[in-house]
Amino acid sequence: MIRLDKVTKLYRGGHEALREVSLDINPGELIFLTGHSGAGKSTILKLLALIERPTRGQLLVDGRNVGRMPAREIPAYRRQVGMVFQDHKLLDDRPAFDNVALPLIIAGLGRREIEKRVRAALDQVGLLDKERQVPLALSAGEQQRVGIARAVVARPRLLIADEPTGNLDAALSLEIMQVFRRFNEVGVTMVIATHDLALASRISGRHVALDHGRILDDGSGRS
Amino acid sequence: MAGLFTHQLRDALATLGRLSRQPVATFLTVGVIGIALALPAGLQLLVEGGRGLAGSWNDLRDFSVYLKPGTGIDKARELSASIGGHEEILDVRLIEADSALAEFGADPAFGEALRALKENPLPHTLVVRPRPEATPEQLDNLQAELGARPEVDLVQLDTQWLMRLAAILEVLRRGIWIAAVLLVAAVIFIVGNTIRLDIQNRRQEIEVSKLLGATDAFVRRPFLYIGFWYGLLGGLLALLLLGIALLLLQGPLGRLAALYGADFAGFGVGLRTLLGVLGAGVASGCAGAWLAVSRHLSAIEPRV
Numbered sequence A: 001m002i003r004l005d006k007v008t009k010l011y012r013g014g015h016e017a018l019r020e021v022s023l024d025i026n027p028g029e030l031i032f033l034t035g036h037s038g039a040g041k042s043t044i045l046k047l048l049a050l051i052e053r054p055t056r057g058q059l060l061v062d063g064r065n066v067g068r069m070p071a072r073e074i075p076a077y078r079r080q081v082g083m084v085f086q087d088h089k090l091l092d093d094r095p096a097f098d099n100v101a102l103p104l105i106i107a108g109l110g111r112r113e114i115e116k117r118v119r120a121a122l123d124q125v126g127l128l129d130k131e132r133q134v135p136l137a138l139s140a141g142e143q144q145r146v147g148i149a150r151a152v153v154a155r156p157r158l159l160i161a162d163e164p165t166g167n168l169d170a171a172l173s174l175e176i177m178q179v180f181r182r183f184n185e186v187g188v189t190m191v192i193a194t195h196d197l198a199l200a201s202r203i204s205g206r207h208v209a210l211d212h213g214r215i216l217d218d219g220s221g222r223s
Numbered sequence B: 001m002a003g004l005f006t007h008q009l010r011d012a013l014a015t016l017g018r019l020s021r022q023p024v025a026t027f028l029t030v031g032v033i034g035i036a037l038a039l040p041a042g043l044q045l046l047v048e049g050g051r052g053l054a055g056s057w058n059d060l061r062d063f064s065v066y067l068k069p070g071t072g073i074d075k076a077r078e079l080s081a082s083i084g085g086h087e088e089i090l091d092v093r094l095i096e097a098d099s100a101l102a103e104f105g106a107d108p109a110f111g112e113a114l115r116a117l118k119e120n121p122l123p124h125t126l127v128v129r130p131r132p133e134a135t136p137e138q139l140d141n142l143q144a145e146l147g148a149r150p151e152v153d154l155v156q157l158d159t160q161w162l163m164r165l166a167a168i169l170e171v172l173r174r175g176i177w178i179a180a181v182l183l184v185a186a187v188i189f190i191v192g193n194t195i196r197l198d199i200q201n202r203r204q205e206i207e208v209s210k211l212l213g214a215t216d217a218f219v220r221r222p223f224l225y226i227g228f229w230y231g232l233l234g235g236l237l238a239l240l241l242l243g244i245a246l247l248l249l250q251g252p253l254g255r256l257a258a259l260y261g262a263d264f265a266g267f268g269v270g271l272r273t274l275l276g277v278l279g280a281g282v283a284s285g286c287a288g289a290w291l292a293v294s295r296h297l298s299a300i301e302p303r304v
């Protein structure tokens, strides 16, 4: 269980990106973070990945305040968080296989296990036949699917995605969202930030609406 | 433990593979390192060889102690024994006045003149051979000490040229040390700069790896291995260059040594040189990598 408890984030320069945001992320949930540009969607994801730290308030994972976690423990924490980016952040000079294998290499798995898991992940995103291709030889949608395969291959306890369909047309966007949905159905907890309300509304999940650093509606039906 | 080792070995070989994929750049870096290491090592070998040669000119370091005329043979033997007890001295040979005369008398150039004399004009003489490791300073002190003895008339020792040679070799030796330190520093900078560029080129990979939970040690490791390989390959190249240079010098040096009647053992690359060059290469390669990594790697944090 992951909980943001009255989290305030001030960026350097004093800009208040989040103000006393409280949010529970339950295991197995699929959460869409929506809101206008600058609402604080990416900031929440960056906090969950410990790329940024809360200025005030607590970020609790299983009761532990990871917001104050020492820097040397961050790598181990991040290995439990899969990340998907709008620009997918694949390594351009490596084939799809190597890109997907990277989290497993970092985790120190053996070669056999890596091959098995990478093939399974590529199979799940429908790219088993493209494992030798470098990202540039793949379409935008395929690149993003490689990105998703990389994010799930190490079986993270949380997957975060920041505008994963930002570069894709409507049809491809829906297809990518359905890929996320399928992973969520097998138990991966997800937080996806998107400004595309129409797209998000076509996928069943919890919708959390942000506005100027505050939660308007946390989608739990309680507010 | 064994698993960790094979892991490390695999990583090391993987970085070697990475180097082999950019053969030209790798060769240039390794070439510069090799030359930088070969230079001081080669000069060092030459100077060591020179010292060996100087030390092996034993008969040139022999000196004669002429006793005062009229010193008895018993006294001469006593003196010979006492000088022989010195630690700088290898051997003392007594040439008795009579046998010196006989030797000279056999020479047609002197024979006539000597036979005209009533008495033997030659004194007893001691020919002293110092130990090879005795320094010119020690020989000088020895000369002064022997010259002060009442029975001794004259000590003939020409250490001037030996002192000069030793002084020149000492200057060279120091110079080589300084050059070696500077060149090793140069190797550290070369490796450091090469790896700094490598880090810049791999910025994206480093950022992504950190996002995916790579530790600093994980990100650092391949660069340290690259430094290690640069150092090792540079060291091997330096040894190869040394070997070729010595092969080319072997003939002329042998002839030079023969001219001086020195027993010339040759200038092989000994185990010490081998380990020294490889050790210096690996150490400076790793040091350069470490410098680059600690200065430039921590600055790369993922930006999202």
Ligand SMILES: Nc1ncnc2c1ncn2[C@@H]1O[C@H](COP(=O)(O)OP(=O)(O)OP(=O)(O)O)[C@@H](O)[C@H]1O
Pocket: A011, A012, A013, A015, A016, A017, A035, A036, A037, A038, A039, A040, A041, A042, A043, A044, A195
């Ligand atoms: N590194 C930063 N330094 C300073 N201010 C920042 C930084 N990152 C974000 N901000 C500010 O914080 C606010 C929230 O930014 P955030 O990126 O979370 O918004 P967002 O909801 O993701 O917007 P978008 O839909 O445009 O991606 C914005 O006003 C932004 O300008």
Ligand SMILES: [Mg+2]
Pocket: A041, A042, A043, A162
């Ligand atoms: Mg954003």
